[in-house]
Amino acid sequence: MADSAELRVGDQTINLPIIEGSEGERGLDISKLRSQTGLITLDPGYGNTGSCQSAITFIDGEKGILRYRGIPIEQLAEKSTFLEVAYLLIHGKLPTQAELEEYVGSITLHTMLHEDFRSFFGALPKDAHPMAACSAAVGALSTFYPDSLDPSDERQLEISIHRLIAKMPNMAACAYKHSIGQPLIYPRNDLSYAANFMHMMFATPCEHYEVDPVIEKVLDLLLILHADHEQNCSTSTVRLVGSSMVNLFASVSAGINALWGRSHGGANQEVIEMLARIRDEGITTKQFVDRAKAGDDNARLMGFGHRVYKNFDPRMKIIKKACFDVLEKLGVRTKLLEIAVELEEIALKDDYFVERKLYPNVDFYSGVIYNAIGTPANMFTAIFALGRLPGWIAQWSEMHDDPAFKIGRPRQIYTGETMSDYVPIEKR
Numbered sequence: 109m110a111d112s113a114e115l116r117v118g119d120q121t122i123n124l125p126i127i128e129g130s131e132g133e134r135g136l137d138i139s140k141l142r143s144q145t146g147l148i149t150l151d152p153g154y155g156n157t158g159s160c161q162s163a164i165t166f167i168d169g170e171k172g173i174l175r176y177r178g179i180p181i182e183q184l185a186e187k188s189t190f191l192e193v194a195y196l197l198i199h200g201k202l203p204t205q206a207e208l209e210e211y212v213g214s215i216t217l218h219t220m221l222h223e224d225f226r227s228f229f230g231a232l233p234k235d236a237h238p239m240a241a242c243s244a245a246v247g248a249l250s251t252f253y254p255d256s257l258d259p260s261d262e263r264q265l266e267i268s269i270h271r272l273i274a275k276m277p278n279m280a281a282c283a284y285k286h287s288i289g290q291p292l293i294y295p296r297n298d299l300s301y302a303a304n305f306m307h308m309m310f311a312t313p314c315e316h317y318e319v320d321p322v323i324e325k326v327l328d329l330l331l332i333l334h335a336d337h338e339q340n341c342s343t344s345t346v347r348l349v350g351s352s353m354v355n356l357f358a359s360v361s362a363g364i365n366a367l368w369g370r371s372h373g374g375a376n377q378e379v380i381e382m383l384a385r386i387r388d389e390g391i392t393t394k395q396f397v398d399r400a401k402a403g404d405d406n407a408r409l410m411g412f413g414h415r416v417y418k419n420f421d422p423r424m425k426i427i428k429k430a431c432f433d434v435l436e437k438l439g440v441r442t443k444l445l446e447i448a449v450e451l452e453e454i455a456l457k458d459d460y461f462v463e464r465k466l467y468p469n470v471d472f473y474s475g476v477i478y479n480a481i482g483t484p485a486n487m488f489t490a491i492f493a494l495g496r497l498p499g500w501i502a503q504w505s506e507m508h509d510d511p512a513f514k515i516g517r518p519r520q521i522y523t524g525e526t527m528s529d530y531v532p533i534e535k536r
């Protein structure tokens with residue numbers, strides 16, 4: 109197969125090298141295009157732009173394949189744990205037993221927040237969205253830990269990473285507790301990562317709280333499934349912000365904001381709100397689908413469609429199964445699940461969705477699970493952020509280690525006014 113492509117611009121012909129990845133994906137290297145021809149490329153939404161070479165996550169959107177470091181998501185979902193997956197993503201290989209114990213031990217040592225975070229959360233309005241609170245809290249970590257901010261110092265970076273993974277569940281739970289006016293709960297280091305989060309969310313100082321193992325397991329599974337997804341909007345944000353050599357906390361804080369949007373992670377909250385609307389307004393799922401097809405932005409079928417997957421999202425398949433299992437084990441019956449199943453069935457047979465290859469994505473069923481385990485809708489995206497953390501960290505670190513690393517700085521085609529003179533105010 110050709111290893112370069114020819115581009116003819118006027119009477120000039122240049123060769124563009126073709127880069128091939130380990131799974132056969134091919135891309136044109138245009139890094140010298142501007143210096144050779146004066147041209148840049150234009151690709152709104154970056155649908156055809158590879159921003160980096162990465163060895164972390166592989167997706168084949170046509171076949172519905174997702175692998176972290178080569179390992180299929182189905183195997184990780186069945187056999188691994190979230191912290192093991194975090195290690196895999198960040199360190200590039202599965203840990204040995206001793207490595208995993210040391211890793212989990214170190215992260216567990218960092219679960220407590222600085223006590224001044226109490227007044228930090230206390231200063232936020234009660235109705236602050238948890239994503240805003242989490243982004244602010246992660247950004248604030250750089251004020252609490254100025255000793256570990258240098259991105260080029262390996263030891264400082266390791267401490268930052270462990271602090272961030274350890275403290276994020278605590279910060280997310282604090283955001284929730286503050287919003288409902290309950291005391292912030294200290295972590296319990298005898299609990300697993302997922303169980304500790306549930307404990308900080310739902311325990312109170314007045315009563316003993318036991319984490320249901322069914323809930324602990326499904327939450328860990330959901331975190332694994334969200335752990336990385338290559339160059340999505342929030343990950344690209346983390347990389348771009350980090351490329352200025354700012355610290356990890358500041359970069360991840362920006363990523364949390366990017367994830368919040370309803371086209372990205374915010375969709376999981378929107379899905380449950382959409383299902384509740386259908387239930388409460390008494391409209392049929394068919395009527396709702398028809399509105400979505402008519403391009404009614406208020407009736408976009410949330411949890412459907414994906415820039416990369418033009419087939420079933422493999423995460424969605426796992427989550428759908430988990431959803432049925434958990435609801436059965438917990439003995440929960442919910443109208444929302446019935447509506448979701450109906451919506452999915454109608455949309456998958458509808459020409460509009462078939463032609464556009466719109467399939468349910470990771471967010472379609474996850475909210476039904478979060479809802480069934482008692483999590484309020486505005487916390488769904490914060491749990492997504494908790495899961496995505498290792499991916500952001502792994503991608504941020506990979507970028508800094510890349511020999512081709514430089515600050516991210518896209519160009520533009522200027523379409524504004526050409527040179528025009530300043531007009532004094534009295535003459536306008």
Ligand code: CMC
Nearest residue numbers: 370371372373375400408409410411412413414415464469
């Ligand atoms: N409902 C109705 N129509 C849709 C939907 C939808 N959910 N998604 C895409 N379309 C239509 C869209 O209107 C367009 O139609 P046309 O060609 O007639 O103009 C066509 O399908 C292509 O869509 P697009 O918006 O150009 O695709 P995109 O790759 O730019 O956007 C998306 C992808 C995920 C933003 C979009 O599908 C969407 O808004 N989905 C709903 C929100 C959602 O579930 N987001 C979570 C994504 S997965 C998790 C994550 O990334 O965090």
